[in-house]
Amino acid sequence: MPTAPDRDRLTSLLRSEQERFVRDHPRSRELADRAAGSLLAGVPMPWMTRWPGAFPVFVESAEGAGFVDVDGHTYVDLCLGDTGAMTGHTLPAVAEALTAQARRGLTTMLPSEDAAWVGEELTRRFGLPLWQLAMTATDANRFVLRFARMITGRPKVAVMDWCYHGTVDETLAVLDGDRVVARPGAMGPQVDVALTTRVVPFNDVAALDAALAHGDVACLLMEPALTNIGIVLPDEGYLDAVREVTRRHGVLLVMDETHTLCAGPGGATRAWGLDPDLLVVGKPIGGGVPVAAYGMSADVGARVDPYLRGHEADVGGVGGTLTGSALALAATRATLSHALREEDFAVAVPLAERFAAGVAGVIEEAGLPWHVQRLGCRAEYWFCPPPRTGADAAAAVDDELEELMHLWALNRGVLLTPFHNMALFSPAHTVADVDRHTEVFAGAVEALLDR
Structure with missing residues (x-):
């Protein structure tokens, strides 16, 4: 047993x-x-309060797949800035591009030559023809929701139960039975989320169909696989059904690939052959510099374009003075030129596979009812069988056990993401890094079971 x-x-x-x-x-x-x-x-x-321990570790320097703290301890970094440094820390090409651009000017509220290159590269990777920049994925998601409501004339948006799309008011909503309520911990919501949002369980096509049948939803904003409540993978055929249901109800489909970019150079959209109307990608594309982007189909672009060319474009709730700066575009061009490519994932994904196999082996040997899940170069373990919905994942959270596992690893030189038990791999990581985690994880399990 x-x-x-x-x-x-x-x-x-x-x-x-x-x-x-x-x-x-x-x-x-x-x-x-x-x-x-x-x-x-x-x-x-x-969010820096979420780390295990009585206070955060203060960082002295970070490079490649590790960092050094102010007390001189070195760490294998399996958090990578919660994907912000998914390329590895201190990518040389980004450092060089930032230095060069700083001498030429950081921001003018005018485009640089890099802007055209970045737009073309995003189109090549993700397949959507038209793009805009943002400072963060939160901003990009917020802008996309505004566009969707504007061009459809519908007031509500739909999201998955226990999703996370940044600090966007409409998305901080969960189901309480049949009621839409604010997600636990959401501070000072400006309006009742039941007025703005319909929430459906992940992997439940019938619930999605029923929610969209009301005819008041402008768009469905979702991740191809849930990641911010832990990795919850789609059932076979689920995403195809989502596309059919949204089209039938005239609802725009938005894929947030900020974390699922771990699936490959074009995210799950390219890896799984998805066909969204809009797509958001965030922090990894700047190599650590704040930047995000959102793309759209030609049809959506044609409907949005007139509003962006109008006299009141600057007060429409979309934009930002520092958005699309020369600095951000230089960082994005350098990152996408030298990282997050097929050859980079060819190194990082096998490391995640090795991580998953190592953890699974420890779990099996210990006879624990735990599970390890993987998506591309991202992997994490659960203290339960694999969940199919966000609510299942949330119900399985064991805060005390999670804190111990994280702190045990941190005290032995391995940093996990403070949210759930996630590990992210870059081309800078090594087999030795993976095996070090497996050794540390096994030690924690042995101590827990007093073996």
């Missing part, structure tokens, strides 16, 4: 790991105490 960790032992191990973390990071603690005097929650951005 599968073995479950003893909760008292789990609590005791977690306490020991917390003490070890504090003992091993005196300089990070000093900086954390200093930052608490001027920064809200002691960090420059709220």
